[in-house]
Amino acid sequence: MKIYILATLLAGFLAVPISAKEKPFYDSKSNIVCITGNYNLLAYGNKYRKVEVEIPASCSAYSGKQLCKILNDQKIGKQILDYLFCYNGTSLSEERLKDLALQNVLKSDDERAAIGVISKDDILKEDYLPILENNYIFLVSTVGGKKIWNAYKVEIDKDVLEQVFNCWDDMSKYNQISVPVSLVASDKAKMTYDVDTQEYVLKNKTKRKMSVKVPAFAIRGQVTGRNPFATNIGHVNGLKSCDKVTIYRTKEKNGKMYSSKVSTTRACNVNDSTANLYTFAGGQASYKKGDVAVYQASSNTSLSITGGYMEHSYDVSLTFDMRLGLSTAGISQYLMVKAGIGAYENSKRLYATNTGDVVKSPLIMNVGLGYGVGFEFAHCVEFMPYVMAQWEGNYFANKYESPNATYNDGIKDYHSSDYGKSVLSNAVRIPIGAKFNVNIFYPVQLVAGAEYAVNINLDNIGDNDDSTLHGDADRFFFKPTGYKRDGLSVFAGLRFNF
Template identity: 45%
Template sequence: MKKYFILMVMAFLAVNATAKERPFYNSKCNIVGISGAFGVFANIPVNKYYYNDIGDIEIPPINCEKEEDIERWLNKQQIGKKVLDYLFSYHGYSLSETLLKKRALNNIQQNDEERASIGVIDKETILKEDVVPILKHNYIYLEKSGKWMVFKVDITDDIIDMVYRNWTKNDAYNQIAVPVKFIKSGKIYKSPLKTFRKISKKVPELAFFGQVTGRHPFTTNIGSAHGIKNSDRMIIYRAKERNGKMYSTRVSTARACDVKDSTARLYTFAGGQASYKKGDVVLLSPNENSSVSFTGNMMNHSYGLNITYDNRIHLSKAGVSSYMMSMIGVGLYEHFQDRLYAVENEWPYYSPVIINVGLGYGLGFQMLHSMEIVPYFLAQYELNLFGPYKQIFTYENENYDKNKELLTAHAVRVPLGVKLNVNLIYPLQLVVGGEYIFNFHFSDDGMAKNGENSQEEIQTPTEDFFFKPTGYKRDGINLYVGLRFNM
């Protein structure tokens, strides 16, 4: 039986060696071995993280300040080989796959049983294919000076092959070297769960993932106890096989809502239909839950460019996103380069530059896994900035600027609008929208001199010399189109 098991593993390695390396996530390889400071993973109440008890790893206080120094020290201490010995229960005289089989059997989830029962995959294959991922997913986690560090125990196909080829040859087995490689580091927070979330984001291999457990409603078997929060981005993967090689393809992008301790509903934002019968897995992929849009807009005799930032603050179980919105924009009036406008003293001014900023709130309704319609309102402040036409005149053999004063018009605006976000290549979207703007002009600032050399200044209402004569309005319908980047 032992020889048969070894032959199966070696055959699986041979297939791996001939296939292109592609990511593979599924329910049966949802397991990671951790050596070192296990505490932060012990606080995650799931059967994913297993402690490799190779003893304490004491980092020397000197000559080991940088991650690269610690990596060299770990390799000098042959920590990688100690992990390999532990996994194969090697104590100097024999190797055993008992621990590996135990972890593989413990890792068979309910979905695997269902997949086996409907013929998607058989139990023997589940056990055989679990051993190699279990060997390849071992890490060293250390904490020092308020910082966490993750190192990978690099057990490759070649190393596994050498183990099985030297199963009964202790001298040859003892010569195997297992390198340890630095992966990432980061800050330790007071909350172990927050630290875990940061580790998951920087080291995806350590992220926890669960299974799709239902379609109506769309649910998963992981929740707040596993570090999941409302609106967290979740990537759905499906296992495929090609030329004897298992790999995962991305099915869809979803977000968590109605999060409970050990369950959560999911709402699809992009991609196809997930399936629990096909063994689809749900991988936590935290992001900023926000987006930035760059749009060009056009309204009554003016056009401009806007940057809008949407921050998703909540996602309901019906898939409705609540957004806090902020924006900044600049614009110009038509023929701005060709026209000058005279104030009361008949001195010319350029067409104004429009600057506006705003805050608002919107609700996003997902449709067809590919688009979102967002009704919203904003409160804006707008500034119209009139620059003087620069003329030089001579007085008593000295040159003077004829106009120096900037003229400004101030307004409060309330846009009520709706925009449509359509997936192009998610997270990139096309955004098209329209809004009706209520404009409340409240003051003008700036004076113009009454004559070339006069010290007298006169008030210059912008309504009188610009808005009324031109018929330009700052209220009415505004249309825009652009691109949205989800972050």
């Protein structure tokens, strides 16, 4: 009873942060992100709005934490608030916020009006808060000869907005409002020269890392078509072939908009500002208002854990797959690395080698490289034929060897309690197979397949001396027992995508 109560309490504690976690919202068209600082290094398309607040030039020589202190000391956060409300020292205005809100009347806004969450008349005022909450300072500094990018969040929230409206006609109170700035993330900034703009901009690799460290800078765009499945983000935004792109759809709960994951896709046929997508987990996204394609960091690899059976033997294997390419037809190319361990039935039996040594039933080991081609269909199944080249070893452990064994002229004298040496039998294994990867829920897939393996015994290659015969497993194990070293095997397990 005590254990039950403890488990219930623990489950309750664990459930609290899960239920309290705020669901993300990705708009359909624009990031609604206002940028102060090195705006020109970030700008592409209409993804950011420039906030014209001057940052002291001396800031370019400080580290991220030092810059944060300088920005707060100089009240840059309050200056940004002043800019957004057109503060002129004597009065405030909503004109600039209205203008920014008008630029962000998105497809998601149309959806909100359509489902009755908010009326058209209230859309502009409702968009004030997202604009105010999504203000960032982006600076590139040079520290120790290296360029570093720094992203700062301007802490304007609902409370600050209420303070502004509460002192709309009292500028002395308005001037008391505090708007702190906090460091979100910083990292190395790699630059490249843009021939079109004739300016230095951030490399795509830097943009990709930034989009993960600073969620507001996420690389995202619209779903622009269903046949073929496509999006309006590409190379200029930092997207690459085989990248993971998650599709979200706008939902509403208690009057608040959030994004619900629809499917997980991989990008292919990536051009400057467009890309095709291929679903490999989850449902299909439709071409409708609100569907958003968001880049997600991934290693583009997977790990499969499978159990296999071949007549007379069993094994457990780990297979590491790396996707090398993805075509618009949903055909993936894989580099495969596989390692396995297994045993034969009747594993407690003893066997006598060619020289009379007594050994146990073998332990099977194999490792190798391979190449596979995956064909995805029905948006939930991948058929993957492959071929591999492996080393396989059968390790026969000796039954027992006395620590008191003696030697005469380098030759061991065996007594009744001495059973000889262990044996390692070597072979080249060439399996040709195929498997099905079936979606369960991202990132897990069910794996099932079969392969036919051909083994080339390496022990009987070379001189026919005593040492060669000693390790020839075909002679003392496989032929007498009838056990198979090659042939057809089946396997099943789980695949985890990363």
